[in-house]
Amino acid sequence: MQIGRDPRISGPILAAALAAGLTSKGVHVARFGYATTPAMFMSTISKGYEYDGAVMITASHLPYNRNGFKFFTRDGGFEKGDVSQLLQLAVAEHAAEDAPHTRPGDRYTDDAFVLASALHTDPGLIDYVDFMPVYAAHLREIIKKGIDHPDNYERPLEGFKIIVDAGNGSGGFLASDVLAPLGADTTGAHLSSSQYLDPDGWFPNHVPNPEDKAAMAAGVRAVNASRADLGIVVDTDVDRSAVVAGNGTPINSNRYIALMAYIALRKYPGTTIVTDSVTSNGLTEFITGLGGKHFRYRRGYKNVIGQGVKLNQQGVRTELMMETSGHGAMKENYYLDDGTYSASQIVIIMVKRYLEGLGKDIYVSLLADLKEPVESNEFRLKLKGDDFQKDGQAILAGFHDWIEDGAGGAQGWELEKENHEGWRVSVDEGDGRRGWALLRASLHDPLLVLNVESDQRGGSCGIVRQIVTFFEEATDESIVDASKLYEGCSIQTLKY
């Protein structure tokens, strides 16, 4: 749920407004200050706290003026349907209270109303609770237990340099309150150190997002400069993360899933691993090579985690659910997508392997068998009509038929056997090389998204060129703007 397009509606203002609304209804409110999204969930089940509900206010990786609420109860995070229901209830109640600018059924909240409510908070009615130390202690226990160091149980990270780039989100505590007390050197011995640990909603250094090139490059620079054994990069509210290996290799997206799959399969041999739909072919081979099963589902971390829950309910053991965006959840951790939990698992495996005499490396030896595509591209194509959802579905249906009818004469194009969103087509590139393309509707925006990967140089644009013939023949440019395909692959056309 997003709220507050007015730049004055910052996270703290929203928190104050929410607290005002809740206390006026007699709800006992505890305000946390800076926290992480996973910590909010943990506050509903942590001994001595056990709140009935928790609300995180964050714009996540979106710009500062797109703050939103994430809701949790003991049963986990709210799904889309839960949020709509909550909004409808809130709007109905608000209207009944004679609020002239909101009508029952409205799907928005009014910024002025938020500001006014914030000003009327009675601070006496709110408890200010510092929950992050509780959460940090919980993570420290997980790491200690996971490593189970025979000689140094309390400070098992002594002798390791681990740096954190929190991108000025709320993840800085990981360096100071989790890793350092366990003995890790989080400052780095040379030029650099952990960085951007202090929360600053303007994000002055880089976008805190492990999918972002600048964010990963900053993490790589810090690891190289400080000669750290490991770097950890987290997103704003720390439900996502990525790591940087000691040799400076960024481990995000498919690589991060592969590393977490290795960990999950070491603990739970044969387990199924659910991912989103845009994972590389090499990841499936990697997981099956380790004896696991790969269930390639849909984009959207809620979809991925939800599918894992469903499979377990059906009796299919599924211990890891992870998206290429860096959202990763394990069944053993309440199915909670927690960037610090995933990063802790990497720290644990690094130290455990070191204790087994295998060195500190987590990339060269562990991911040697992960085949990566030569090229990987994403094109986001605007849907221009009013009914973009219907238009998008119609284009996807046409794409399906176009492939079934021989993909405009292309050789070796075949629909994948399992498709859970849009249509993914496998492309035989000869000599055992295999590319693919997936056309799907964006989860949130009026866009069609085309992901393409190829095992050969120039292969990606070869695939795109073929798909352009579909757009030329079967789609109308007043409905979809495919110009990104032409630009991205320097294809000449008179159409745009």
Ligand SMILES: O=P(O)(O)OC[C@H]1O[C@H](O)[C@H](O)[C@@H](O)[C@@H]1O
């Ligand atoms: O469908 P798209 O526009 O590519 O966006 C999909 C992505 O949206 C957000 O970032 C969610 O946090 C991700 O879980 C999701 O995968």
